[in-house]
Amino acid sequence: MKLRKMMIGGAAAIMTGLSPVAMAADVAPAALIIAQGGLGDGSWNDTANAGFEAGLKKTGIEGRPVESKDVASQGEEIMRRAADGGFGLVISLEWIHGEPMEKLAPDYKDTDWVIMNQTRKGDNVASVVFAEHEGSYLAGALAAQVTADTSIKGINEDAVIGVIGGVKAPGIDKFIVGFIQGAEAINPDIKVLVAYSDSFGDPAKGQQMAKAMFDDGADIVYQVAGGTGIGIIEAAKAEGHYAIGVDTDQDSMAPGNVLTSMIKRVDVAVEDIIVNYADGKFPGGEVMDFGLAQNGVALSDMTHTKDMIPAAYLEKVDALKADIIAGKIDVWDVSTQGYPDFFK
Amino acid sequence: MSDQAIAQNNGVVPDAIGKGFAFVFPFIAAIFVSGLALLAIGENPVDIFVLMANEAFGTERRIAATLSAATPLLFTGVATAICFRSGVFNVGVDGAFVLAGLAAAYIGFTLPAAFGVSLIPMAFVFAALVAAAWLYVPGYLMAHYEVDEVVSTLMLNFVALGIAGYLVNGPLLSELSGNNVTPLIHEAAHLPRLLPPSTLHAGFFIGLLMVIAYGIWTRRTATGFEGALVGLNQRFSRAIGISVPGAIILAMVLSGIVAGFGGASHAMGQLHRFVEGFSPGYGFTGMAVALLGRNTALGIFLSAVLFGALASAGTTVQFFSDIPLDLVNIVEGTVMIFAVVEISRLAWRRRRKAA
Known part of the structure; x- marks a missing residue:
């Protein structure tokens, strides 16, 4: 009986853990899905995560990076869970997530989606490409x-x-x-x-x-x-x-x-997107070309x-x-x- | 010690309880060790484990995600167990799974879409042929030339990854992509989803079928029984007229067929193409599944679901806590270490055989 109470209390504490911060910023939290290779690759993932953290700090938005060993085939489940879990912005660094993202984005109109290195359709999907x-x-x-x-x-x-x-x-x-x-x-x-x-x-x-x-x-x-x-x-x-x-x-x-x-300044791109998102200017449906000029x-x-x-x-x-x-x-x-x- | 083991098998301690304990013990140990790790980084282990349980089994959608993650492990677990129970330490299931996935995807995007649903059986058969032929080679070498199967199958994994990597980076590369993927298979060749929008697909039922067929094969067929005897005592098997080389090759080929169905199911049901990173080590997790499941059909099913739960919940739990993926690795690693008690028994058997 005691254990059961503890379990319920624990779950409640965690479930509410996110909301106060998110309400303070008045913007739903952001998620960054780490690509194959994982954090600590000293390259693509780490650079993007640096920009993610910088963007969160600048805007005061709550956010979390998420890693998976099986990121290729679990992509759709991870993305849907993020949207179901109340995240307002989901950025995926994994190339293979482009296809499923395009398909599932219409189911989650309140969530903004970002994919890298390719062009995907959808009013709430922004595509980031680098020159x-x-x-x-x-x-x-x-x-x-x-x-x-x-x-x-x-x-x-x-x-x-x-x-x-x-x-x-x-x-x-x-x-x-x-x-x-x-x-x-x-x-x-x-x-x-x-x-x-x-x-x-x-x-x-x-x-x-x-x-x-x-x-x-x-x-x-x-x-x-x-x-x-x-x-x-x-x-x-x-x-x-x-x-x-x-x-x-x-x-x-x-x-x-x-x-x-x-x-490749994927950190610049990610930070830029978070700032835009926080300002209510998410570039949904657009292809963001990050070249020398940007x-x-x-x-x-x-x-x-x-x-x-x-x-x-x-x-x-x-x-x-x-x-x-x-x-x-x-x-x-x-x-x-x-x-x-x-x-x- | 061995007297005790005999006593257990004679029913002094019911076998089911012994097996059940062998199954649960690695998890208890893993929860204990990872609980310590959580305490060390200042998290409340109870909170985290409750959260993980919710992420794995809390809602219908999460259960579907867990079963979806478990699907490839049903195949690789059975494929591994078929060999392990015959004393064939086949660690090459991962390579067979990958090649089969590529073979199935190849059928799915090269043949005309007009073939419709019949693309699915064609892809499964082709994938199984490729994977069975792939594992036949180390089986034959082991049976007739005593080439150590651990070395040959382990090395063949790298060869398989090399071949698949070459093909997906070259001849089979999708022209439309900036990444190492084949084109998508035709829509008609997709395995249907069971609970949309979840990614759980019909491959899960095919995997269940494999587990059930494995259970029947081990308990109700002559070749299944012979395989077990070969695993227990090769000299005795030979003395009573069982072809040991035949049993070894059969185990490898059956293992290949199941791994092949697994690769096909993953390609046709989950990813709908072949990609670099097609298997994040399903074959190796399959070894843990077989070991933890003690090569029994029910054990394999439960282990596959548990490892699937770890994979799916271990990722999504990061949305709601600051727990890194490393925790999941600790749990998996600990489970494997304690499940490996079975491996040491197998190694002991090999030594005894050599002596």
Whole structure:
């Protein structure tokens, strides 16, 4: 009998736990569904969660990140539970949730839904896409300038750079094509080596492949391969050449050997959405394009390398960035335009 | 010690109570250990466990979510138990499940939609063929060349993931997506949902059918009985004329068929396509299900539901508390450790056989 009372009391205490805070902010709480890989990945999930926490702090909204080992197949159940449980904003970082989200969103008109890296329909669904091709363009332009300057330590005479993608897929080739286009904008005759590691979690393979590229005359290799890329950065350090990081600021993983990182500011996007939501301006039904103009993609601060890169090169990169924002340069987007003639 | 075991089997302690205790004990231990972990991070364990129970079984919708999460485990649990009871330590169910899922999805999106509902049996048969052939190989190697099945099946998991990963990143990649997924299967090939909007689908009944068929096979058929004898004593089995290699290969092939149905059910009923991350380790959780269920049909069903409950409630409980997913991992890990008592018995048997 006593145990039963305790159980009921306990349940009641937890059930009411959320509501006082939510009422204080007068906005229903927000949920962030963590993608495969989980928190602690040092990349996509962690970056998004940082933006989530920043957004909550700024607005005073209550919110929680949610992890699942089986996030692919439980997605629909998790999302419905969030809406049934009184959450007003549900952001999913898992790509595979796009399909079910589009289907279930009409059942939950009072909840706002956000999906990343794809475009989904629905009055209460906002789609977030990143212009990774724009950021990669700048990385390519910087690499093409640096590879031609033998006065920089670790740079050879060959105008050769490389890029290693995790898989051959449009989502990855979007980076690669932007990178090539940026490099060719500086030097039309530059040779860009392209390879795929067929994995996102194999640093040893990344290291081998990067070493092979360095042996073939490349001195800068752009990694678009997640965890496999850790090996690419290690190879750059071991061989005294350069890697370019991706998604998060990876410059300090091998200080001085990571030329720059092409950062995807999913934190900026998530924070921006929460602020809009709190203000009652949720962009339902819209596609939010986070590019250079929105600070959604950017090159890193280059803390460890900016002193050895001639200022003129960085100015050129800034000029190209301004031109892209102004619409004077069109960067090819594989995800919406398909494959260009120069990259099949 | 062994006298005691014999005494138990002779009915001094009723077998059902012994089995029931063996089933419940790992959970009691897990609740105790995770309760300590909760106390250590300053949470009230009672509150959290009540909340978890509510998230797992509190409403019809939550029960449906739990059963939905349990569905793949019914298949992988049975697939594992078929081998374990014959002393075949097959840890390759996960790889077979994944390849079967890809095979089923392939049928579901390449054949014309005009085939309609008949796509479902075709996909199930093809998936079962692929998975059975996949596990036949280590079965044959073990039966005829004494290749250690733990090593071969474990390694084959990586091969299976590699093959599936290659295909879903290359030849079978959906052109429409920026991610590693195949196209969606035709709508006609979807297994129907049982309690919409819940994701619980007809695959759950197919899984139940597997559990029941397994129960009948183990208790009522000659080959099922022979499999158990081979698991208990290979020399004796040989002496009375049972083909030990035949029993081993049969166990592997049956295991493959059930794992194959599981992969097909998951592809046609749950995800409607093949994706990278198709199985978050259902095959390995299936081992825990078989061990905890002591290879009995009822035990497997209950264990699968419990692990399904942990998976579904362990996630949604995070909406209403600050409990991290790690807690669920602690519970699962503890259950497995205490359920593994069964593994040590199996290992003991292997040593004795070698001696």
